[in-house]
Amino acid sequence: MISFERVSKRFERHDALRDVSLEIAREEMVFLTGHSGAGKSTMLRLLMLLDRATSGRLVVNGKDVATIRGRQVARYRQDFGFVFQDHQLLFDRSIFDNVALPLDIAGFHPRDVGRRVRAALDKVGLLGRESANPAVLSGGEQQRVGIARAVVARPKVLVADEPTGNLDPGLSAEIMALFEAFHRVGVTVIVASHDLALISRLRHRIITLKEGRLVGGVGR
Amino acid sequence: MNATVPDAQVGPRPALVSWFDHHRRAAFQSFLRLWREPIQSLVTCLAVGVALALPAALWALLQNVEAVSGSVQTAARFTLLLDQNTPFEVATQLAAELEGKANIDDVETVDRADALKDFAYGIGLNELMDNLDENPLPHLLHLHPDKNLSSAELDALFISLSTLESVDQVVFDTQWQARLGAAIATARRLTAGVGVLMVLGAALILGNTIRLGIEARREEITVIKLIGGGDGFARRPLLYSGLWSGAVGGLLGAVLVALLFGFLAGPADELFTLYGSDQTVSGLGFKGAFGLTVAGGLAGLVSAWSTAFIHLRRIQPR
Numbered sequence: 441m442i443s444f445e446r447v448s449k450r451f452e453r454h455d456a457l458r459d460v461s462l463e464i465a466r467e468e469m470v471f472l473t474g475h476s477g478a479g480k481s482t483m484l485r486l487l488m489l490l491d492r493a494t495s496g497r498l499v500v501n502g503k504d505v506a507t508i509r510g511r512q513v514a515r516y517r518q519d520f521g522f523v524f525q526d527h528q529l530l531f532d533r534s535i536f537d538n539v540a541l542p543l544d545i546a547g548f549h550p551r552d553v554g555r556r557v558r559a560a561l562d563k564v565g566l567l568g569r570e571s572a573n574p575a576v577l578s579g580g581e582q583q584r585v586g587i588a589r590a591v592v593a594r595p596k597v598l599v600a601d602e603p604t605g606n607l608d609p610g611l612s613a614e615i616m617a618l619f620e621a622f623h624r625v626g627v628t629v630i631v632a633s634h635d636l637a638l639i640s641r642l643r644h645r646i647i648t649l650k651e652g653r654l655v656g657g658v659g660r
Numbered sequence: 661m662n663a664t665v666p667d668a669q670v671g672p673r674p675a676l677v678s679w680f681d682h683h684r685r686a687a688f689q690s691f692l693r694l695w696r697e698p699i700q701s702l703v704t705c706l707a708v709g710v711a712l713a714l715p716a717a718l719w720a721l722l723q724n725v726e727a728v729s730g731s732v733q734t735a736a737r738f739t740l741l742l743d744q745n746t747p748f749e750v751a752t753q754l755a756a757e758l759e760g761k762a763n764i765d766d767v768e769t770v771d772r773a774d775a776l777k778d779f780a781y782g783i784g785l786n787e788l789m790d791n792l793d794e795n796p797l798p799h800l801l802h803l804h805p806d807k808n809l810s811s812a813e814l815d816a817l818f819i820s821l822s823t824l825e826s827v828d829q830v831v832f833d834t835q836w837q838a839r840l841g842a843a844i845a846t847a848r849r850l851t852a853g854v855g856v857l858m859v860l861g862a863a864l865i866l867g868n869t870i871r872l873g874i875e876a877r878r879e880e881i882t883v884i885k886l887i888g889g890g891d892g893f894a895r896r897p898l899l900y901s902g903l904w905s906g907a908v909g910g911l912l913g914a915v916l917v918a919l920l921f922g923f924l925a926g927p928a929d930e931l932f933t934l935y936g937s938d939q940t941v942s943g944l945g946f947k948g949a950f951g952l953t954v955a956g957g958l959a960g961l962v963s964a965w966s967t968a969f970i971h972l973r974r975i976q977p978r
Contacts, residue, residue, distance in 0.1 A: 488886075490977055511890055518888035528883050545889040547678020589887070 441466040441628060442487065442597070447496035449482050449652075456482040458652040459496070464630065466596075469623040470657070471639040472632040474649035480632040483649070484601050487630075488522065489513050518546055521590030521627075523600035527582050529574040535561070535585055536570035542593040560588040564618060580611035587618055597628045604635060612638055682896060690900035694908070701905065704869050708909025708956055711862040713916040715855035716952050720917060720944050722847050724928070728937045729840050736814065738821060739831040740801040746826045748772075751799040754826065763806045763817055770800040798828060862909065862956065863963035870902055870967040878975055886977045895968045899961060906960020907953050914949035 442464040449457040457479045464470055472480045485491040486498055489505060498505045501519075508516050521542075529538050536557055543553045561567045564584035569577070574585055583603060590598055600619065604612035616631070616638060623629045623644075633639055639646060648656035672678060694701040742751055748771060755767040770778075775797045805817055814832070821830045874881070881894045921943035928941040944952065 514885070514888050514890035514893075516888075517886070520888075522886060524886075528886065530880050530883060532880070541884070541889075542887050544682065545884065545887065545893055547672045547675065547682065549673055550681075 441501055442630075443497075443499045444483070444486075445497040445499065447486065447493045447498055449479075449486060449491060450494040455652050457486075457493075460649075460652075460654050461496075462647065462654060464628065467623070467626050467628055469620065469629040469644045470631070471642075471644055471646045472630060472649065473634055473636060473639065473646055476634065477651075478649040479652045480634075480649055481601055482652075484599055484630070484632055487599060488520065489516060514545075518542070518593065519596055521593070521595035521598045523583070523586050523590045523598070523603045525602040525605045527586035529582055529585055529589075531573060531575045533573075534571050535566065535574050535577075538574055538585060539570075539589045539592050542589060546593055548593075556592050557588075560592040561585075563591070563621070564588045580607050580614070583607065583611075583615060584618070587615070591622060591627070595627070597630065598622055600629075600631045600633075602632055602634070604633060604638070609638070616642060682893070686896040687900045687903075690897050691904050693897075693901060694904055701908075704865065704905050705909040705912055707865045708862040708906060708960070709912030709916055711858045711865065712910055712913035712952055712956055712959075713920070715851055715858050716913055716944060716948070717917045717920050718847070718851040718854060720921065720942075720948065722844065722851055724932075724939070724941050725847070726844055728932050728935055728939055729844065736805060736832070738803040738805065738818070740803060740821060740824075740827050741829040741831065742798045742801070743826050743828045744798050746799060748799055750826060751801065754824070755801050758801070758803060763809060763813065765804040765806055767804075768802040770802065772797045772799045775800050859955065859959050862906070863959045866902055866905055866909075866960050867963040867967040869905065870898055870964045871971055873898060873901060874968065874971045874975070881972065881975045882977050885975070891968075891972050894972055895965075898968045898972075899964045902960040902964020902967075903957050904960070906963070907957035909960070910953040910956020911949070913956065914944055914952045917944050917952075918949075 444460050444462040447457055447460045448455065460479070460483070472483060474480055482491065486493055486505075487500070489508060492506065500516075505516070530541075539557045539560055540553050543556060548556070558567060558570065561570055564587050566581060566584055566588065569581075574582055577585065583606075587600075587603070590600075598619065603619075604615050607615065612635060619629050619631055620642065631639070646657045647654065673681075742754075748769075752769050755769045758764055759767045772795050776792075776795050779797065803821070805814060809817065818830055818832050821827060884894050921941060925941050932939050932941065
């Protein structure tokens with residue numbers, strides 16, 4: 441469903457991605473790994489349309505993303521759930537309102553919003569904290585709120601960029617277990633992580649990047 | 661997620677329904693936001709109110725002046741100075757003759773002695789009368805023409821009165837009315853010009869406030885864009901805060917004008933009375949206040965839209 445076809449991304453001085461070709465199938469779970477600067481984030485940024493490829497094609501759901509422009513970009517992003525390393529929560533509102541944001545954007549009825557937000561918070565083990573401000577939560581809990589927000593609209597694809605970057609090993613394993621749970625119910629999951637010790641214990645394809653090139657995990 | 665499972669009950673609602681719903685909530689939450697920072701909101705709204713109050717007050721004042729000048733016009737009066745040696749009986753006889761004419765409403769005869777008394781009293785020199793050996797004034801006729809006469813007909817009447825036997829001179833000052841008309845026209849232009857400038861000023865004040873609001877919400881806007889919200893979604897609360905600030909500003913402006921007119925009422929009513937009008941000064945009225953509120957709201961909306969248009973696209977997730 442996601443296909444990188446000879447994709448390169450060149451920033452001013454250096455090549456962030458060089459000639460990357462890669463297929464990620466529907467309902468697959470993959471890890472994207474490599475040292476920092478290897479190109480993991482660049483791949484995710486291209487996928488989120490935060491950047492555009494310098495050459496090559498990125499095809500998502502049979503559509504070349506180069507054709508997605510202007511207003512369509514927002515609509516495209518709604519099909520994804522994104523989890524950020526720094527979680528990107530808003531501290532001017534409650535946990536509930538943070539998690540509800542994608543549903544507000546998509547235009548759900550308030551009744552459905554309440555039900556779904558509580559279901560999502562339940563999945564990440566934070567039911568009952570919905571009226572608190574995310575600022576009072578620990579780092580691991582904040583990341584779980586970020587995951588609840590990413591999955592609340594039930595996206596087809598869940599993308600996470602170093603979701604455990606700031607967490608200790610125990611919490612990291614919990615977060616990864618959550619991603620696996622979503623994978624089991626049919627969500628395509630792409631996780632960028634440099635925590636090899638953690639991801640190699642989980643039995644999923646590991647795509648390795650080095651200096652912008654693919655060096656492992658291309659085939660399945 | 662599977663498209664084959666009927667999931668309409670819990671999926672997004674039709675675009676139009678959720679669009680309206682988000683408008684409703686954005687409107688409500690923007691209004692709450694105004695109350696949450698009362699001092700800052702009050703300052704902004706008051707600035708808008710002051711900017712709108714000035715042209716509105718000018719406009720209302722002009723309405724009053726025009727209304728009064730209308731009633732002054734109908735109170736046009738000719739003064740006929742008779743020949744010095746005309747006896748009083750001839751004067752009253754002439755008055756009776758003139759009163760019978762269709763284009764003349766009524767005629768009042770003033771004895772020359774009374775005329776001198778009035779004159780001396782009018783200029784505050786009662787002793788003047790004692791120092792004069794002889795009364796220099798003739799008998800006078802005050803003549804009120806028909807109220808519906810046009811200025812051309814008034815001119816014609818003026819000429820026919822001038823040619824009457826035993827009439828020395830006819831006094832009919834039309835010039836001050838022409839001046840008043842020109843002054844009103846000038847003031848009207850001035851009001852329109854000041855109005856445009858002040859509305860522009862109000863829009864700029866609001867635009868700056870909205871820009872600060874965008875900066876304060878940069879993080880929120882970034883997150884909204886990251887997770888699939890469009891510019892429209894991010895813009896909506898800004899548009900409503902512009903609308904509310906502008907409308908509340910307009911309402912405050914109407915209150916300011918009302919206070920100003922309350923302050924003016926005493927001397928202004930006196931002034932009107934002196935100009936022979938029984939009118940009292942009137943402010944914007946309910947309609948005017950409503951209009952000012954709507955104008956403020958529109959200015960706020962336009963300003964918020966253009967500010968959001970310029971600044972929102974610059975905020976892109978990194």
